Amino acid sequence: QVQLQESGPGLVKPSGTLSLTCDVSTYSISSSHWWSWVRQPPGKGLEWIGEIYHAGNTNYNPSLQSRVTISLDKSENQFSLKLNSVTAADTAVYYCAATIVGTTKLDYWGQGTLVTVSS
Amino acid sequence: EIVLTQSPGTLSLSPGETATLSCRASQSVSSRYLAWYQQKPGQAPRLLIYGTSSRATGIPDRFGGSGSGTDFTLTISSLEPEDFATYYCQQYGGSPLYTFGQGTKLEIK
Numbered sequence: 001q002v003q004l005q006e007s008g009p010g011l012v013k014p015s016g017t018l019s020l021t022c023d024v025s026t027y028s029i030s031s032s033h034w035w036s037w038v039r040q041p042p043g044k045g046l047e048w049i050g051e052i053y054h055a056g057n058t059n060y061n062p063s064l065q066s067r068v069t070i071s072l073d074k075s076e077n078q079f080s081l082k083l084n085s086v087t088a089a090d091t092a093v094y095y096c097a098a099t100i101v102g103t104t105k106l107d108y109w110g111q112g113t114l115v116t117v118s119s
Numbered sequence: 120e121i122v123l124t125q126s127p128g129t130l131s132l133s134p135g136e137t138a139t140l141s142c143r144a145s146q147s148v149s150s151r152y153l154a155w156y157q158q159k160p161g162q163a164p165r166l167l168i169y170g171t172s173s174r175a176t177g178i179p180d181r182f183g184g185s186g187s188g189t190d191f192t193l194t195i196s197s198l199e200p201e202d203f204a205t206y207y208c209q210q211y212g213g214s215p216l217y218t219f220g221q222g223t224k225l226e227i228k
Contacts, residue, residue, distance in 0.1 A: 036217075046156075046164065046207055048217035061215040095163055104211035105154040107175075109163035 002027045002098045004110035012117050018083040022096030022110060029072055030054040032101040035079045037070060039092040052079055086117045121146055121213035125220035131228040138195040140223045142208035147188050152211040155184060155193045159204045168193060203227050
């Protein structure tokens with residue numbers, strides 16, 4: 001059972017950069033998982049943002065690709081999300097999630113963190 | 120992009136009844152790549168079903184999935200009070216890699 005915990009500022013100014021970190025416990029970030037970010041605007045559905053593998057491979061949602069960077073820190077056993085040029089439309093609960101390599105589902109989820117974009 | 124359309128938007132049923140939730144894809148989806156999640160208010164989604172019909176670890180057998188091609192179904196038999204939640208279908212393999220349906224809210228009648 002992979003345990004995930006998001007952290008980061010809950011308030012970001014418009015045009016700024018949203019930065020979140022996901023701490024991974026019980027498994028090494030170099031284990032056989034893809035590490036994803038998913039977001040959910042208040043009262044709305046789920047949107048996959050992107051994923052990273054410990055070898056550095058990434059896949060992004062084309063709708064966000066120009067503004068998103070996902071990276072990982074093996075020494076801290078965590079991975080991160082940066083979303084730049086944010087607007088109010090980026091206000092959402094942001095979840096980190098994990099997929100077992102070779103499968104096509106989001107097996108484990110963090111509890112989520114609300115990020116509000118407002119001046 | 121593969122668009123998933125879930126119906127109905129809201130389903131009102133009583134405990135003990137059977138819920139049938141639909142997920143229709145805009146193009147054919149491999150049955151290996153269709154999953155369902157349950158989400159309760161204030162909580163993260165939880166994986167229920169993967170590969171169209173395989174239950175995730177710890178999921179009771181009153182949850183069942185079926186379908187193929189563009190039409191998939193989640194069936195919940197003998198509804199328990201804890202089953203009232205929002206359910207999302209998810210596909211893998213298009214662009215973006217993961218897309219979700221808009222959700223079906225299952226509420227107590």
